[in-house]
Amino acid sequence: MTNKHWKEILNEFGEKLYILYFTPFGNEEELIRFTKDKNGDYIYSSDILNVKDDYLDCEKEDSIEYIKYICEEMIKEYYEDEIAYNELLLRLFKE
Secondary structure, eight states: OOSSEEEEEEEEEEEEEEEEOOSSSSOOOOEEEEETTTTTTTEEEETTEEEEEEEEESSSOHHHHHHHHHHHHHHHHHHHHHHHHHHHHHHHHHO
């Protein structure tokens, strides 16, 4: 069973909003969300990435599945960077 899942809802303007949730320890956390703006460009927000309403690096014609993949890769890279940082701190502490 996976601890992550996407939900598709309608935002206050009636546009599709895609939200990635992660439930690592029983508490569901929102990691990232994206939608299309009025020009058809994809924008996203993420508290964990400290981003609000920024453009995704993709094309208007890209599939929703591809956009989800891009978002998941950004979250994965964030966690990998955090691990590397904490491993460095641990190594420095042990010296």
